[in-house]
Amino acid sequence: MYLDSPQNPRVREWSKLKTKRGREQTGDFIVEGIRLTEELLQSSLTITHILWDLGTDEPPDSLLTAASARRIPVIEVSPTAFASIADTVTPQGVLAIAKIPAHALPTQNPSLHALLLDGLQDPGNVGTLLRSADAFGLHEVFTGTGTADPYSPKVVRASMGGLFRLHVRTGASVEMIELWKQNNPTGQVVLAAASGSQECYLADLTKPTLLLVGSEAFGVSSDAAALADVRVRIPMLGEAESLNAAVAGSVLMYEVTRQRFTQI
Numbered sequence: 001m002y003l004d005s006p007q008n009p010r011v012r013e014w015s016k017l018k019t020k021r022g023r024e025q026t027g028d029f030i031v032e033g034i035r036l037t038e039e040l041l042q043s044s045l046t047i048t049h050i051l052w053d054l055g056t057d058e059p060p061d062s063l064l065t066a067a068s069a070r071r072i073p074v075i076e077v078s079p080t081a082f083a084s085i086a087d088t089v090t091p092q093g094v095l096a097i098a099k100i101p102a103h104a105l106p107t108q109n110p111s112l113h114a115l116l117l118d119g120l121q122d123p124g125n126v127g128t129l130l131r132s133a134d135a136f137g138l139h140e141v142f143t144g145t146g147t148a149d150p151y152s153p154k155v156v157r158a159s160m161g162g163l164f165r166l167h168v169r170t171g172a173s174v175e176m177i178e179l180w181k182q183n184n185p186t187g188q189v190v191l192a193a194a195s196g197s198q199e200c201y202l203a204d205l206t207k208p209t210l211l212l213v214g215s216e217a218f219g220v221s222s223d224a225a226a227l228a229d230v231r232v233r234i235p236m237l238g239e240a241e242s243l244n245a246a247v248a249g250s251v252l253m254y255e256v257t258r259q260r261f262t263q264i
Contacts, residue, residue, distance in 0.1 A: 002054075002076045006084040011077070014051075014085045014097060020149050023100065029151040031096040032088055034060065039161030041066040046099040048072070055079035056093025063094070087153035100151050111140035111167070112187070112208040113256055114180060118173045118220045119146035120213065120245055126150060127158020128246035129213065134162030136253040137260075138211070141166050142180075144173030145221065173224040177210065181227070184208040188229040191220055192252055194242060196233030203232050205256045206263050213249040216242060 003011055016022030017030045028048065031040050040047060041063065050067050052059055054076050067074055077085070086095060115138050120126055126148045133141050143150050150159075150168045169176065177189060187208030192200070212228060214220035220228075234243065234251050243251070 001073070002078075003081050004078045006081050008081065011081045011084060017085075017097070018087050018153060020152065023149070023151055027100050028097050029100055029156065030085070030087060030153050031098055031156055032086055032094075032153060033092045033157070034063065034094050036157065036161060037094050037096045038063055038066070040096050040098060040164055041070065041072075043161075043164035045101060045164055047096050048099065049097045050074045051077045051082060051085065051095050051097070053077055053079055053082035053091065053093035055082075056091075059094050088157075111138070112184070113138050113205075113211075113260075114140040114142065114209075115211050115213065115249065115253065116142040116144055116173060116176060116180075116224075117147045117249075118144040118212060118214045118224045119218060120215050121146060121148050122215070122245070123148045123152055123154035124158045125215075125244065125246040127155040127160075127163075129249045130155070130159040130166060130168070131162040132246070132250040132253050134159075134165050136250075136257040138253055138256065139166055141168045142173075142176045143168060143170045144176060144224065173221060174227065177212075177224060177227045180210050184210070189227055190230045190232060190252075191225055191228035192234065192248055193219065193225075193231050194233055196231040198230075198232055199235050200232040200252055200255050201235075203230055205259045209256060211249070211252050211256070213245055213252070216245045216248075 017028055023029050031037055050072055052074055115133050148155055189210045191212045212220050
């Protein structure tokens with residue numbers, strides 16, 4: 001199949017996926033670039049189409065073989081039509097359309113270690129934290145109140161494929177914290193704050209733990225913070241007043257992993 005015009009109904013529908021409203025209406029999201037599309041093909045997510053800009057080099061054989069094995073159609077698209085769908089200024093010539101997975105909060109065998117992002121609006125920070133959660137084995141992530149859409153193109157790119165391997169759930173922060181605590185009655189909700197009562201390495205993070213991370217400017221909302229059981233701080237020797245939210249969250253996730261390895 002070849003799609004030439006940006007006014008083609010399919011092209012127009014796919015171009016709407018750059019907006020949250022378009023993603024909510026269709027249940028689809030965009031994955032741009034060769035590397036991310038290959039990562040997506042290795043995941044369990046449902047992929048409906050792969051688009052190739054005919055003005056660029058043909059996709060790698062490995063990508064085409066993987067798409068064929070999963071019976072995913074590869075559609076040839078004109079440069080102008082492709083540009084109307086892509087979110088980047090200089091697209092790589094390959095993108096995929098995938099289904100947003102429907103993840104419900106588990107009531108059985110819940111994740112013992114999870115991450116909740118509250119009021120984190122910067123897509124780069126959200127994507128970086130998803131990437132770190134994947135790296136450090138926190139496979140359950142909640143994107144709470146006021147947090148950037150995890151399936152927006154910028155977040156997807158910043159996650160570097162980590163999004164495809166996580167269970168990401170979106171909702172109201174307080175509701176998700178309360179549900180997590182119900183499913184983990186012996187667990188703890190840990191909030192990182194400059195005013196924390198103890199250093200993060202002194203807190204016992206081997207027990208079931210939900211980490212709360214907020215924006216650098218405003219922190220976690222007062223309603224979410226009120227549900228925290230423990231407040232920790234990250235020790236710093238320099239003169240910086242604070243850490244970027246993605247850095248702070250990644251440090252805490254590393255500390256969780258370090259303690260779990262030490263326990264083995």
